[in-house]
Amino acid sequence: MNLTANEKNAAAARQRRYVLLLAVMLVLLFIIIVLSFWVGYYPLTPVQVLNAFLSKFGFKGDILPQAVTIFWNIRLPRILSALFIGASLSVAGATYQGMFRNPLVSPDILGVSSGASLGAAFAILNGASNWMIQLSAFAGGVAAVAASYLISRKSAHSQTLSLVLTGTMIMSLCNAGVTMIKYMADPNDVLQQITFWLMGSLTKTTTKSFCWSVLPMIIGLSLIFIFRWQINLLTLDEEEAKSLGINVRKYRLIFIVASTLLSAAAVCLGGLIGWVGLMIPHLARALVGVDYRRLIPASTILGGGYLILVDDISRSLLSMELPLGVVTSIMGAPFFIYLIIKRKERA
DSSP: OOOOHHHHHHHHHHHHHHHHHHHHHHHHHHHHHHHHTTOSSSOOOHHHHHHHHHGGGTOOSSOOHHHHHIIIIIIHHHHHHHHHHHHHHHHHHHHHHHHTTOTTOOTTTTSHHHHHHHHHHHHHHTTOOHHHHHHHHHHHHHHHHHHHHHHHTTOSSOHHHHHHHHHHHHHHHHHHHHHHHHHHSOTTTHHHHHHHHHHOOOTTOOHHHHHHHHHHHHHHHHHHHHTHHHHHHHTSOHHHHHHTTOOHHHHHHHHHHHHHHHHHHHHHHHOOOOSHHHHHHHHHHHHHOSOHHHHHHHHHHHHHHHHHHHHHHHTTSSSSOOOHHHHHHHHHHHHHHHHHHHHHHHO
């Protein structure tokens, strides 16, 4: 299709605005990351942060051993975990919202969070180590989504509708399993561990746990980033997309696999952290529009920055650290109410 000169100029102007906006978001994200190293029970000055960072590269200046330990073993893995968890959940949420053509969809629609919770609760009940709890949570999340997808394929109805209904059923079963495990758990020890894990937190995040979880996140983010323009096609009616020669089932499976990797890895690293995958795609859409070629990068940056900020609030607001999932829920619930009211006004 031939474009007029005015249309070309308008498209070029939109592209320039998008690039400028993305650059501003990256700068703000960098500032948030740097400032987050100063936040915590043991405050670090900017000079201590810089010296601790340079210590790994041969710097021999005035360095406090405590500052080096806090920077490399506590703050850095925690900030990186918040960055990747936020990016993963927001990208998974944006992908599912496009794929299911519903802006109120969140990353756990196919039961990944419930499955991960069941896997983690089972591992905690049996006294597993931290890395086994992570592995069990990841396996549970993947298994729940796999069950949802395989069962939905046997349905005679629309696969999109079948996926949602099957995911709801799997979610209910997994939640019932978690409730049963909590009922059987020792209330003085195991029950407290399960409850704390379900509330979401980055308190026990280590370099090892981060490295274990970041690989599936990178794979999932890469897949969605590479194929992100096809999400625009999945927002069309299924029959319309097929009439354009699009293999709807193939791309739907790719995005389900990628989003499951993102969500399961995020949950196994930080526990249940809700609302990120619902809120951030809407904020990104308001800034860059509905084109997924732009929406996915914007969601990645905004999601990472948002969760770092929320984690800073959770560990500095009160004398005791607040569960991360509780803070995101407090911030997310009013946003959800706003979305419902806004959609009703438009209707």
